[in-house]
Amino acid sequence: MSRRTGPGSAALIRLVAVREIAARIRDKNFIISSAVILVLILGSLGLQVALNSGGEESRIGVVDGPAGIEQALEQQGEALDVDVTVGEVADRSAAERAVTDGDVDGVLVAGADPELLVEQSAGGSLEALVRGAVTQLALTEQLTEAGVTALDVPDVAVTPLDPDADADTQRVVVALIGAALLYGLLILFGQFVAQGVVEEKASRVVELLLATMRPWQLLAGKIIGLGVLGFAQVVLIAVVGVAGAIAFDVVDVPGEVIGTAVSVVLWFVLAYAFYAAVFAVAGSLVSRQEDLGTVVMPTTMALVVALLFGVQAAGDPDGTLATVTSFVPGLSPLVMPVRQAAGEVAAWEVGLSAVLMLAAIVAIVRVGGRIYAGALLRTGGKTKLREALRAERV
Amino acid sequence: MLEFDGLHKSFGDVRVLEGVGFTVAPGSMFGFCGSNGAGKTTTMRIAMGLVRPDAGEVRWQGRPLDQATRVRIGYMPEERGLYPKMKVGEQITYFARLHGLDAAAAARASDEWVERLGLAARRGDQVEKLSLGNQQRVQLAAALVSRPEVLILDEPFSGLDPVGVDSLADALLAQVREGVPVVFSSHQLDLVERLCDSVGILARGRMVATGTVEELRRREAGRLLRVVVPDAPSGWAGTLPGVRVVSESAGDTLLDLTGGGDDQAVLAAGLRTGRVTHFAWQQPTLVELFREAVATPTPQEVAA
Numbered sequence: 181m182s183r184r185t186g187p188g189s190a191a192l193i194r195l196v197a198v199r200e201i202a203a204r205i206r207d208k209n210f211i212i213s214s215a216v217i218l219v220l221i222l223g224s225l226g227l228q229v230a231l232n233s234g235g236e237e238s239r240i241g242v243v244d245g246p247a248g249i250e251q252a253l254e255q256q257g258e259a260l261d262v263d264v265t266v267g268e269v270a271d272r273s274a275a276e277r278a279v280t281d282g283d284v285d286g287v288l289v290a291g292a293d294p295e296l297l298v299e300q301s302a303g304g305s306l307e308a309l310v311r312g313a314v315t316q317l318a319l320t321e322q323l324t325e326a327g328v329t330a331l332d333v334p335d336v337a338v339t340p341l342d343p344d345a346d347a348d349t350q351r352v353v354v355a356l357i358g359a360a361l362l363y364g365l366l367i368l369f370g371q372f373v374a375q376g377v378v379e380e381k382a383s384r385v386v387e388l389l390l391a392t393m394r395p396w397q398l399l400a401g402k403i404i405g406l407g408v409l410g411f412a413q414v415v416l417i418a419v420v421g422v423a424g425a426i427a428f429d430v431v432d433v434p435g436e437v438i439g440t441a442v443s444v445v446l447w448f449v450l451a452y453a454f455y456a457a458v459f460a461v462a463g464s465l466v467s468r469q470e471d472l473g474t475v476v477m478p479t480t481m482a483l484v485v486a487l488l489f490g491v492q493a494a495g496d497p498d499g500t501l502a503t504v505t506s507f508v509p510g511l512s513p514l515v516m517p518v519r520q521a522a523g524e525v526a527a528w529e530v531g532l533s534a535v536l537m538l539a540a541i542v543a544i545v546r547v548g549g550r551i552y553a554g555a556l557l558r559t560g561g562k563t564k565l566r567e568a569l570r571a572e573r574v
Numbered sequence: 575m576l577e578f579d580g581l582h583k584s585f586g587d588v589r590v591l592e593g594v595g596f597t598v599a600p601g602s603m604f605g606f607c608g609s610n611g612a613g614k615t616t617t618m619r620i621a622m623g624l625v626r627p628d629a630g631e632v633r634w635q636g637r638p639l640d641q642a643t644r645v646r647i648g649y650m651p652e653e654r655g656l657y658p659k660m661k662v663g664e665q666i667t668y669f670a671r672l673h674g675l676d677a678a679a680a681a682r683a684s685d686e687w688v689e690r691l692g693l694a695a696r697r698g699d700q701v702e703k704l705s706l707g708n709q710q711r712v713q714l715a716a717a718l719v720s721r722p723e724v725l726i727l728d729e730p731f732s733g734l735d736p737v738g739v740d741s742l743a744d745a746l747l748a749q750v751r752e753g754v755p756v757v758f759s760s761h762q763l764d765l766v767e768r769l770c771d772s773v774g775i776l777a778r779g780r781m782v783a784t785g786t787v788e789e790l791r792r793r794e795a796g797r798l799l800r801v802v803v804p805d806a807p808s809g810w811a812g813t814l815p816g817v818r819v820v821s822e823s824a825g826d827t828l829l830d831l832t833g834g835g836d837d838q839a840v841l842a843a844g845l846r847t848g849r850v851t852h853f854a855w856q857q858p859t860l861v862e863l864f865r866e867a868v869a870t871p872t873p874q875e876v877a878a
Contacts, residue, residue, distance in 0.1 A: 186645030384655030
């Protein structure tokens with residue numbers, strides 16, 4: 181007979197991880213949730229584009245316009261931040277038709293007594309625009325007649341006090357979207373982990389699994405497998421989101437936004453490792469999917485709190501609260517990227533926060549692994565944390 | 575040899591196992607009997623590393639079982655367990671891989687067992703869509719797919735219809751013929767009697783009897799003699815030396831000869847009363863042996 185010694189730890193973990201991925205990508209819920217997230221991202225991008233291009237537009241027709249009226253109208257439009265299109269109209273009756281048909285917003289009938297034809301009222305800045313152009317033209321004409329050709333007008337220099345303000349805002353917005361996304365994905369994948377653990381307990385397949393591997397190998401395989409999927413999803417979303425934002429011109433400073441997106445993705449890795457372990461432990465305490473809600477509730481609440489701190493940090497990135505919470509393991513992944521985006525965080529702060537988070541992960545995996553191992557073979561009802569900790573580990 | 579040696583286990587104050595030990599030879603089937611809660615499942619879980627014994631060990635080929643050697647054991651837990659949403663073929667392949675087969679060998683073995691257990695048509699179905707009987711077959715396939723050197727099965731026959739029982743029995747006998755030691759627990763003693771080369775009866779955390787069914791019978795058989803003498807008067811055997819009358823009704827007499835009575839003297843006394851229509855040592859069924867063994871502590875149990 182063969183002298184098989186069985187797969188090593190790495191091989192076992194890989195087998196478990198591959199099974200998790202295979203089972204999940206065929207799961208309708210997973211496919212739907214992934215599609216929904218992508219649609220939401222693309223939808224919000226589309227909305228941004230629509231809003232951004234929402235600057236005022238004006239189509240103005242001109243009858244018998246004097247030379248230069250077109251340029252004058254466009255100059256006025258620029259000053260008033262209105263996109264002006266000027267077109268020639270043959271005569272007054274054509275002008276009236278154009279206005280009633282809605283081809284143009286208004287028609288300037290030039291002459292000694294210029295007239296602005298509009299359908300109902302000269303809405304927005306149309307009137308100011310036309311008046312300005314006509315006045316400017318008249319002024320220039322009269323000045324020329326009076327022999328003044330060159331007018332010495334002092335130029336006003338503009339000195340920006342906070343040239344990065346816009347970029348900062350954009351990064352904070354991206355970081356906030358990122359934090360919200362992290363929150364959503366952590367809850368989603370945390371639930372997947374917990375459900376997977378309960379499924380194995382409820383179906384009793386765990387006894388068969390533990391006859392071939394140690395509990396930590398099963399736990400590691402499950403977390404890594406789902407983690408790979410979660411990571412792929414977060415990267416996909418980040419790439420689609422950032423690429424879309426740049427392509428649609430929603431953001432002005434692509435480099436900064438990419439940096440923020442990368443830091444969000446990296447924080448996802450830390451946060452996932454932490455929360456997946458917690459969710460797995462929670463799942464191991466119950467034997468039926470119906471009981472899962474109550475045991476994962478505290479963890480879900482912790483994530484809600486973390487997101488709230490993240491939002492708070494966006495408003496006041498230098499405040500004491502934001503600074504403190506950006507170091508607290510578990511909260512930091514949703515707070516630190518927001519603070520980082522606001523741009524006032526030293527590298528050592530980020531490093532310290534990440535180290536604290538790593539230490540917390542090590543602790544939770546050790547303690548959690550014990551609870552998980554102690555609770556796995558206890559079926560029926562809910563296992564208390566203390567019981568699971570005291571239970572022998574097989 | 576598969577050796578269970580001196581297993582002790584307590585859960586809190588409850589002492590579940592107090593020195594359980596027995597041996598199963600390669601190519602033989604061992605029936606593990608005992609009342610509910612006697613400790614059969616705990617014993618098997620210890621062998622599979624799911625419960626840690628307080629003392630004692632389980633050895634295969636002279637070496638204590640560990641995680642590396644347990645991959646060569648096929649196991650069926652009492653609580654059946656499969657991934658409900660995983661497809662039959664993939665599930666069996668997965669368990670083959672967990673037991674150390676490489677991808678190609680696992681796929682081949684999975685196909686083979688799916689075929690052998692008549693599940694070919696359901697290969698691509700999720701396990702939860704199968705009938706209970708078919709799920710049981712998948713469970714068996716999961717235990718057998720890795721060509722195990724040892725089989726440990728906890729209540730493999732429970733919940734099977736008679737046809738299912740027969741096909742499982744055939745599958746196990748085929749394994750035994752290939753030299754695999756098979757241990758299974760069961761409440762169906764007639765089945766144990768029919769299939770097993772040897773039997774162990776577990777009661778109150780100890781083995782109260784082990785051996786072949788024949789040996790157990792012989793041990794009991796030295797004691798009870800059944801004589802049917804239709805014409806004999808009541809109390810015909812009461813005066814014979816070393817003989818105790820256990821029961822007597824219309825000449826059908828059950829006698830206990832443990833006191834040193836002579837069976838030939840009993841026969842002679844019977845013939846003196848007239849016809850003797852039946853004279854034989856009582857062959858206890860396994861059920862009777864089981865009742866006897868489980869009911870009262872035997873001297874050897876006290877000694878153990």
